[in-house]
Amino acid sequence: DAKTTQPTSMDCAEGRAANLPCNHSTISGNEYVYWYRQIHSQGPQYIIHGLKNNETNEMASLIITEDRKSSTLILPHATLRDTAVYYCIVRVPNTGNQFYFGTGTSLTVIP
Amino acid sequence: EAQVTQNPRYLITVTGKKLTVTCSQNMNHEYMSWYRQDPGLGLRQIYYSMNVEVTDKGDVPEGYKVSRKEKRNFPLILESPSPNQTSLYFCASSLSWTGGAQYFGPGTRLLVL
Numbered sequence: 633d634a635k636t637t638q639p640t641s642m643d644c645a646e647g648r649a650a651n652l653p654c655n656h657s658t659i660s661g662n663e664y665v666y667w668y669r670q671i672h673s674q675g676p677q678y679i680i681h682g683l684k685n686n687e688t689n690e691m692a693s694l695i696i697t698e699d700r701k702s703s704t705l706i707l708p709h710a711t712l713r714d715t716a717v718y719y720c721i722v723r724v725p726n727t728g729n730q731f732y733f734g735t736g737t738s739l740t741v742i743p
Numbered sequence: 744e745a746q747v748t749q750n751p752r753y754l755i756t757v758t759g760k761k762l763t764v765t766c767s768q769n770m771n772h773e774y775m776s777w778y779r780q781d782p783g784l785g786l787r788q789i790y791y792s793m794n795v796e797v798t799d800k801g802d803v804p805e806g807y808k809v810s811r812k813e814k815r816n817f818p819l820i821l822e823s824p825s826p827n828q829t830s831l832y833f834c835a836s837s838l839s840w841t842g843g844a845q846y847f848g849p850g851t852r853l854l855v856l
Contacts, residue, residue: 675833681842681844
């Protein structure tokens with residue numbers, strides 16, 4: 633069973649906000665939600681993570697719903713360099729420290 | 744420079760010939776992990792290690808071995824590679840096994856004939 637579900641692909645106009653959703657309905661109370669991105673076949677790059685509260689850093693904002701069953705990554709002003717596959721990951725419940733990446737969302741920023 | 748390094752970056756081998764992909768990090772991280780990436784399947788975790796001499800299976804451990812004798816190194820061993828192990832492999836590390844950002848290496852592209 634999938635631990636996270638994300639849309640397969642999304643487009644976003646350059647300069648606009650990109651909102652990438654993720655469902656993680658089986659998340660446990662003490663598990664964080666992480667977001668990474670991967671450009672071409674490079675190693676994934678960490679973006680942001682959070683537990684319950686919304687988080688913001690220089691790259692993005694993370695909005696987590698109150699029931700924690702879903703979250704949204706927001707890239708406030710998308711650029712062409714943000715074209716990548718974005719992964720929402722959670723720690724797999726009751727497995728210690730196993731992480732589930734899933735297949736991610738392929739974001740294309742359009743000029 | 745803080746980084747995770749993997750060697751080799753590219754490897755072509757034949758079925759049954761043992762190989763080792765090395766992974767090293769210079770950040771004194773406790774947690775290290777190996778992933779494989781295949782088209783349509785995303786990133787899947789092979790093995791992980793919470794600290795020296797502590798390793799555990801991930802989602803797809805069959806056909807792989809790992810060891811963690813030193814904190815900085817976490818080699819991935821394929822005792823008898825098969826064509827279904829053709830893949831892109833990533834090593835990652837994070838400061839603590841309790842969580843935090845994972846830093847990934849550049850990847851190793853393996854082709855087993």
